Amino acid sequence: MVEYRYLGNSGFKVSEITYGNWVTHASQVENDAAIATVHKALDLGITSFDTADAYANTAAEVVLGEALKGQPRETLEIFTKVYWPTGRKGPNDQGLSRKHIFDSINGSLRRLGVDYVDLYQAHRYDYETPLEETMQAFADIVRQGKALYIGVSEWTAEQLREGHALAKQLGFQLVSNQPQYSALWRVIESKVIPTSQELGISQIVWSPLAQGVLTGKYQPGQPVPEGSRATDEKSGANFIKRFLNDEVLTAVQKLGPIADEAGLTVAQLSLAWVLHNENIAAALVGASRPEQLEDTVKASGVKLEQSAYDAINDALAGVAVTDPAETDTVSPKTRPA
Numbered sequence: 001m002v003e004y005r006y007l008g009n010s011g012f013k014v015s016e017i018t019y020g021n022w023v024t025h026a027s028q029v030e031n032d033a034a035i036a037t038v039h040k041a042l043d044l045g046i047t048s049f050d051t052a053d054a055y056a057n058t059a060a061e062v063v064l065g066e067a068l069k070g071q072p073r074e075t076l077e078i079f080t081k082v083y084w085p086t087g088r089k090g091p092n093d094q095g096l097s098r099k100h101i102f103d104s105i106n107g108s109l110r111r112l113g114v115d116y117v118d119l120y121q122a123h124r125y126d127y128e129t130p131l132e133e134t135m136q137a138f139a140d141i142v143r144q145g146k147a148l149y150i151g152v153s154e155w156t157a158e159q160l161r162e163g164h165a166l167a168k169q170l171g172f173q174l175v176s177n178q179p180q181y182s183a184l185w186r187v188i189e190s191k192v193i194p195t196s197q198e199l200g201i202s203q204i205v206w207s208p209l210a211q212g213v214l215t216g217k218y219q220p221g222q223p224v225p226e227g228s229r230a231t232d233e234k235s236g237a238n239f240i241k242r243f244l245n246d247e248v249l250t251a252v253q254k255l256g257p258i259a260d261e262a263g264l265t266v267a268q269l270s271l272a273w274v275l276h277n278e279n280i281a282a283a284l285v286g287a288s289r290p291e292q293l294e295d296t297v298k299a300s301g302v303k304l305e306q307s308a309y310d311a312i313n314d315a316l317a318g319v320a321v322t323d324p325a326e327t328d329t330v331s332p333k334t335r336p337a
Helices: 031-043 055-068 098-112 131-143 157-170 192-199 210-215 237-243 246-253 255-262 266-275 290-299 306-316 324-329
Strands: 004-006 013-015 017-020 048-050 077-082 117-122 147-152 174-177 202-205 280-285
Touching (some): 013 017, 017 031, 077 098, 098 117, 246 255, 266 280, 266 306
Parallel strands (some): 048 077
16 A cells, blocks of 8 residues: 655645646546546555646646545545646736635635645746735635645745745745656755755655656657657657657666666656655656556555665766756746736
């Protein structure tokens, strides 16, 4: 079964393998298949589910809500987010203004079919809204019982520090950050993670398998597999392009013997590498078919030997991205239209 970790400096636990529906629900797969995959996740012990209002322009929340209907609410940890344009995408249908945050939380609760979400996250940093306004809105949502905990996504170390200080003044906790992180994308290690550890903030990381590259299925010098994410413009093909070069793919092939020695698949090894870091509370995984989850959940609870961890780092040395400045490029400096 899937193991649990505390989220930040709180008493709230989440499943360390968390199901995310960014590129699948209402987009890559039909609703029946998406619902079947969520039910499989529940059967395998996953109880934490991450979505966002922007995924499939609100439709992904609807599908997740339908899939979780009938489940005892207290047995679930449901996360969603606010920032990107949604709905009619008017001037106030984006960002982290008080108006957009309140409109968004009410819409998310309606679509998910719940009275509250466990974790509500700022999907990016909003440079056009005073941080005080954003954090006050989050504080009010917590006091109204619409969200139990507040997190962010892809904030820099300095932004986390400022947000944490305001949250403390306003009487609530900033417990999590949701960045991209994998053995190939390590930009949060030098600044974001140390700051988060100091402040009591955990990471819930997305793309821990580098969009599937860290499963080993993409071969150097070979065309990408038919039906894979790299062939589907709606399911993250643009994100995976940075890893689809022979230098990276050749390095990833070196993980096979390390995985064999550890008695793991390459995907399980790569997830265990992510979870080796104690500041990581959860790794987000998605699936287009229920059976895909059977492999990934087996990474939960794996205690990776330090020698295996070091061997992975050595194998990917020179191709893993480590520049902390990459975090500064993620949040748009002006709100997206």
